[in-house]
Amino acid sequence: MKILVKVPATTANLGPGFDALGLALDLWNETEFIATQDYQISVSVSGEGEGKLPLNAENAIVEAALKIYDLVKKPCTGLRIHCVNRVPIGSGLGSSSAALLTGLLGGNALLGSPFNEEEILKLAIEIEGHPDNVAPAMLGGLVASIVYEERVISLKLPARANRSPMHVTVVLPDFDFPTKQARAILPKQVDRADAIYNISRAVLVTEALRTGDLDLLGKAMSDRLHQPYRLPLIPGAQAAMQAARQAGAAAVALSGAGPSLIAFSARDGAEIGAAMQRAFEQAGLSARIFRLGTSYEGAEVSIL
Numbered sequence: 001m002k003i004l005v006k007v008p009a010t011t012a013n014l015g016p017g018f019d020a021l022g023l024a025l026d027l028w029n030e031t032e033f034i035a036t037q038d039y040q041i042s043v044s045v046s047g048e049g050e051g052k053l054p055l056n057a058e059n060a061i062v063e064a065a066l067k068i069y070d071l072v073k074k075p076c077t078g079l080r081i082h083c084v085n086r087v088p089i090g091s092g093l094g095s096s097s098a099a100l101l102t103g104l105l106g107g108n109a110l111l112g113s114p115f116n117e118e119e120i121l122k123l124a125i126e127i128e129g130h131p132d133n134v135a136p137a138m139l140g141g142l143v144a145s146i147v148y149e150e151r152v153i154s155l156k157l158p159a160r161a162n163r164s165p166m167h168v169t170v171v172l173p174d175f176d177f178p179t180k181q182a183r184a185i186l187p188k189q190v191d192r193a194d195a196i197y198n199i200s201r202a203v204l205v206t207e208a209l210r211t212g213d214l215d216l217l218g219k220a221m222s223d224r225l226h227q228p229y230r231l232p233l234i235p236g237a238q239a240a241m242q243a244a245r246q247a248g249a250a251a252v253a254l255s256g257a258g259p260s261l262i263a264f265s266a267r268d269g270a271e272i273g274a275a276m277q278r279a280f281e282q283a284g285l286s287a288r289i290f291r292l293g294t295s296y297e298g299a300e301v302s303i304l
């Protein structure tokens with residue numbers, strides 16, 4: 001039996017929605033799983049992470065798939081996995097969440113789906129520690145999450161029908177900024193004024209993305225809880241944000257914990273991407289440009 005799992009890239013935080021808001025992007029990892037009887041685990045990777053990601057049991061997709069076998073107490077008799085990766089690793093586009101979800105969904109499908117979608121998402125959130133990448137990767141679209149009585153509730157917010165296209169430009173500098181480090185530098189306590197600043201804006205960012213109101217998005221997409229601490233550590237990031245706005249972006253934010261930046265615009269993002277790339281280059285970093293759309297669809301599992 002062959003299983004194909006497709007999981008999209010995601011951008012978390014969206015400015016003020018730290019650890020709460022996330023959006024699926026139209027950039028996909030596609031992974032094939034074959035159950036074997038040879039008690040071997042083999043992984044091959046083409047595309048992003050090729051030559052860098054582990055190809056044995058230390059691979060994040062394998063670990064997640066084996067977690068499902070453990071949970072249902074079934075032995076794994078062997079796995080052959082092939083990954084076609086388009087989501088850059090360590091970028092702020094949810095590559096580790098995509099790997100986690102891919103493994104959980106692949107293992108689950110190989111075992112005849114002992115867990116439903118909600119249970120897989122719950123498990124992924126528990127393992128990841130915050131919901132803002134895994135939830136939109138699973139559900140698609142714009143997703144807001146809360147913790148309620150020790151349970152995460154993730155809600156996909158319906159997008160307006162016929163909304164005008166929103167162009168998304170992600171620029172990824174060649175800079176190592178692990179999420180663990182990007183979280184460790186944040187203060188444990190926040191000022192009340194900063195909390196109010198973010199709460200009010202997060203509501204309006206959600207509404208602006210839901211309705212496609214780029215003017216409102218531009219006014220609301222700013223943050224005082226994480227970006228002020230993270231941006232100065234990424235060379236050229238503050239200049240790149242400014243350059244994006246000058247080149248016509250309606251709104252720009254750090255994507256997840258970075259180091260990539262994400263810009264939203266009504267028109268095609270070619271000039272915006274080039275302007276951001278130049279700003280990073282002036283700070284001594286090469287940078288890659290991804291011109292994307294958003295995805296209303298989330299993870300998909302097919303039995304081939």
Ligand code: HSE
Pocket residue numbers: 012013018019020130132133179182183226256257
């Ligand atoms: N909300 C998370 C953060 C996203 O900003 O640290 C990155 O995983």
